[in-house]
Amino acid sequence: MKLRLLFVLILIGNPSFSYAQNEVDSLRQLIKSQPNDSNKVNTYLYFFYTDLYYENPEEVIQFAKKAAVLSNAIDFAKGESDAYNTMGYMYRIRSENDSALFYFKKGAKVAEEIDYLSGMADAHTGLGNTYCQVGDWQKAIPHFETVINAAQKAGNNILIASANNNIGNIYLSKGAYIKALEHYQKGVDLGNPSIKETSLINIGLVHQQLEDYTKARKYLEEAVALCKKSGNQYALAFVYQHLGSIEQQSGNYHLAIDYFNEATQIFTDINERYNVSDIKTNLGNLYFDRANYQKALSEYRGSIAIQESIDHYVGICNNLLGIGKVLLAEKKYEPAEDTLLLANQMADTLELLPAKIAVAERLSDLYKSKGDLSRALSYYESYKVLSDSLTNLEKSELVAEMEAKYEISQKEQKIELLSAENQVANLQLQKQQNLRNYMLILAIVLALLVAVGYSRYQLKVKANQKLKELDTLKTNFFTNISHEFRTPLTLILSPLEKVLRKHTDDETMQDLQVVQRNANRLLELINQLLDLSKLEAGKLTLQVREGKLRELLEIIAASFESLAESKEIDFKITIQDLPDKAYYDEDKLYKILNNLLSNAFKFTPSGGKVLLSVHSTKGKLVVSIQDSGPGLSSEQQLQIFERFHQNEQTAKVGGTGVGLTLTRELVMLHGGTIAVDSKPDKGSTFKFTLPLTRQAYKQSAFYETTASEIKVKNVSHQIPRKEPSPTETSLPIALVVEDNADLRNHISSLLQGGYFVHQAQNGKEGIEKAINLIPDIIISDLMMPEVDGMELCRQLKADERTSHIPIIMLTAKADQPSKLDGLKTGADDYLTKPFDADELNIRAKNLIDQRIKLRDKYSVTLMIAPSKIEVTSPDELFIKKALSIVDEHISDPEFTVENFQKAIGMSRMQLHRKLKALTNHSASEFIRDLRLQRAADLLAVHGTTVADAAYSCGFNSLSYFAQCFKEKYGVTPSQYESASLIPRS
Secondary structure: OOOOHHHHHHHHHHHOOOOOOOOOOEEEEEEEEOOHHOOOOOHHHHHHHHHHHHHHHHHHHHHHHHHHHHHHHHHHHHHHHHHHHHHHHHHHHOOOOOHHHHHHHHHOOOHOOOOHHHHHHHHHHHHHHHHHHOOHHHHHHHHHHHHHHHHHHHEEEEEHHHHHHHHHHHHHHHOHHHHHHHHHHHHOOOHHHHHHHHHHHHHHHHHHOOOHHHHHHHHHHHHHHHHHOOOHHHHHHHHHHHHHHHHHHHHOOOHHHHHHHHHHHHHHHHHHHHHHHHOOOOOOHHHOOOHHHHHHHHHHHHHHHHHHHOOHHHHHHHHHHHHHHHHHHHOHHHHHHHHHOOOOOHHHHHHHOOOOHHHHHHHHHHHHOOOHHHHHHHHHHHHHHHHHOOHHHHHHHHHHHHHHHHHHHHHHHHHHHHHHHHHHHHHHHHOOOHHHHHHHHHHHHHHHHHHHHHHHHHHHHHHHHHHHHHHHHHHHHHHHHHHHHHHHHHHHHHHHHHHHOOOOOHHHHHHHHHHHHHHHHHHHHHHHHHHHHHHHHHHOOEEEEEHHHHHHHHHHOOHHHHHHHHOOEEEEEEEEOOOOEEEEEEEHHHHHHHHHHHHHHHHHHOOOOOEEEEHHHHHHEEEEEEOOOOOOHHHHHHHHHOOOOHHHHHHOOOOOOHHHHHHHHHHHHHHEEEEEEOOOOOEEEOOOOOOEEEHOOHHHHOOOOOHHHHHHHHHHHHOOOOOOHHHHHHHEEEEEEOOOHHHHHHHHHHHHEEEEEEEEHHHOOOOOHHHOOOEEEEEEEEEOOOOOHHHHHHHHHHHHHHHHOOOOEOOOOOOOOHHHHHHHHOOOOOOOOOOOOHHHHHHHHHHHHHHHHHHHHHHHHOOOHHHHHHOOOOHHOOOOOHHHHHHHHOOOOOOOHHHHHHOOOOOHHHHHHHHHHHHHOOOOHHHHHHHHHHHHHHHOOOOOHHHHHHHHHOOOHHHHHHHHHHHHHHHOOHHHHHHOOOOOO
C-alpha cells in the first residue's frame, strides 16, 4: 500500500479535508456533500487510514468497493487501481488469499493500461506478499522484480529497497543465504532510515540462522530502537518474536517466553494471524526443548489450526516436523514415522532446505531406534549432504564481507555528511561569481567525461553485439548443417544394413563394414553437435532412473578392450565400492565415459597405458581416466573444454573440438564436476564426479514415475502445488504395453521427448498401470502372455475409469480379419509391424488431438445436456453418474472433492484425470460450475432471491457466490435475476 504520508498530502491539498485523521464521522458527513468526482474517491479510500481499519475492516472494504465503482463511472483509472489494491490488501490481512489475488490482479491490470507506476508497484507488492503468505515463493519473486522496475522508473528508492528485502526474505526462508544477503545489502545501500530498519532486522536474521547469536542480538536490538521511534508495530513484534527465538536457542527460556508474549499481543492487536501461528510454533519448540511434550503438542496443533485456515503451508510443514519430534521423543514410532514422512514430502515440494535437513536427521534417529539401520544410514547421509550444502566456508566469508561493507558504508555516510556540512559553510563565504564560474567549468568537464564515456560504452556494446551475432551464426550453422547431414547418412546406413545382411563374400563384407563404421562415426559426431546445440538452448534434459551401474560401466569399458589390443595399449580397469542402488541418466553417462575413453585412446601411442579407475564416495560416482599421451600445457588445460578448440596434438590425430565440450556440459547438467590434470610429455588425467542419490536430482529429472511420487500426488490437496515443470505440464502420458523388452524399449525411445512414457511388460500389468496412471494414450501389442492386447482393450474400454483412453494396437498380423477383430474390441487404431516411427507418432498425436476436440466440445455443453456429447457409452454413463452425485449433494456446502471421489468410487488422481480428459474441468471446478448452473436455473424462476439460490446450491458466503457467478456469467446474480438471462456455460 502507499505510505500514509502520501495520501495525507492529497487530502491536505483540498480545503474540504481540513479535519483530523481519525474523525470517521466527519468523513461520512463529507461524503454526503461531495459531488461524484475524484475527491470523493479519495475520501472513500481514506477510511483505510483511519481507526475504522481496526474497528470495522468490513466497512473499509465496502468503501473501497464504492471507490472502485465511482472511479470506473467517472473514468478515474488511478482511483480504480488504488481501490482494487486497497481491497486486495484488506483481504490479504484477513488471509482470504483467493480474493486478495483477484483484486490485486485487477489493480495491476488497470494500472498497467495507463502506465500508473505507483499503482503497479502497489499491486505487484500485494501479489508477491500474498504468494509468500501461501508459500508459493517461485510465483512471488517475479512480482517483486516488477515492483523494482516500476519503482526505478518512478525514482522511488523506498519501494526498490522494500522489494529487495522481500526477495531476500524468500531466499532466507529457502536457506539461500548468499542471495538473501545480496538483496538485503541493496536495501542497506539506499541509506533510507526506513530501509536501514528493515535491513538491520534481516541481517540479524541471517546471523541467527548461522547461530552467531551475539551479532544477531546486536542488529535486532538496534532495530527495536528504530521500530519504537518510527512506531512500526508490525516490525517491532517481528523483532520481539526473533529475539525470543534467540533466547530460546541460548537456553534463556523465561526471557524467550516474555519476548514471545510481547510479540503475540502486538500481532493479535493488529490481526496478524499468520505471525501468531508462527509464534505458537516457536512456543512448541521451546516446550519441546524443556521436555514438556504435552504443551509442545498443544502449541504445534494450535498453530496448524490457524495455518490451515490461511493456507500457510510452510508453517504447516514446520509444525509437522515439531509433532514428529515429540512423537519420536515419546517413542511412538509409527505415528512419528507417518508425520515425519509427510513433513519430508512437504519440505521437498516447497523447496525448504532447512526443513529437509531437520527431517532427514529425525528420520535417521527414528529408523535407528527401530533397528532399521539401512534406512537410518540412508537418511543420515542425506542429512550430511544437505547440511554441507548449507554451511560452507564461502557463505561465512560472504556474511563477514557483507557485514564489513555495511559498517564501512555507515562510516562513509558519516564522513560524507561532515564533509557536506563543511562544504556548505565554505560555499556561503564565496562570492556568487566564483560559484557560477565553478559550476560552469564543472558542467563542461562532466559533459566531456559523459560524452567520452558514452562513446566508449557504445563501441563496447557494438563489439559485444558483433561477437554474440558471430557466436549465434556459428552455432546455427553447425546445428543446421548437422540436421542436413542426417538425411543422407540415413540413406547410406539403411541400404548398407540390407546389403550387409545379404552379402557373404569376406572381402566385400570388410569393405562394407569399413563404410558402416565410418558412417556411424560421422552420425555420432553429428549427434554430438545436436546435443550440444540442445544443451545451449536448454532443451536437453536429464532422464534419471535407478540402474545397474557396475554392469553399465563394465560394458562401456569392455567395448574398448579390442581397441586396446589392436593398438597394443595396456588398458587397466579398476571398479570398486559402488552402491547397490544408484540413480543416473544411462545415455548421458555412456556419452561422458565413451568420449573420455575415446580421447584417451586417441592420444595414447602404441605401447602406452590407459587406466580407468571407478569408485563412489559420499553418494557420488568418482571416475578417473589416466593416459600416457603427450600431455597438456597449463594454457592448453584452460582451453581444453572450449567449443571447437584444437591444439597441436588434436590437429595431428584429428578431431572436431566438440567431444570434450559436450562431456563437460553433460557433467554440469548432472550437477557434477570435471577437471583435467596434465603436464607436457607426462600424460593426462581426466576426473569427473556425478551424484548417485535420488535426493540429488529434481523430481522432473526422473524418467519413470515411482510409487513414492504417486504418494506425493495423493496428498497434494494438503499443500500448494509448486509451479510444475515443462514435463509435467506439456507432455501427455503414454503407456507402452509389450512383452518383448527390446521392442518395448524401442517404442518408448520413439515416443520419448513428446510423451512422458511408462512401460508394462504384459497385458495384466498394463491394465493395472492404466487404472493407476490414467494415461493419455496406450500403445499395446496384440499377442502377449497372461492377458493379450484384445482382452486388455476390452477391460479398459468397459471400465469407466479408463474408457476414454485411446488405444493403438500393434500386431504382426496384417490380414483384414485380424484388424477388424482388434477394432471391434474398441481399439482406436491399428498398426502393423514393422511400422514406421513417424507414422506411430502421427497416429498417436491424431488420437490425442481428437480427444482434445471432443473434450472442448463437451466442456461447452457440460451442464446443459451431457447426452449430446459424442463420446463412448461408458463415458456418457460416467458423466451422468458424476452429475447425479453432485446434484444429490448440491445444497450441502460441506460436500468436497474427497466426498465426491468416495461417492464415485475413484482415487483423487483417477477422478481428476478422468474429468480433465472428458471435460477439461478439475473435480473442484466440476462441482463449482454445476452449483453455479443450478443457481442460475433457480434465479430464472420468479420469486427466488439471490440468497435462496446461493444457499440452495451449497454456497455459504454470498460475496464468494457473487464473485464466482460474475466470473462465469459476466453479470452479478441480482442482474441475472432481473434480466432473466438464458444461462450459457
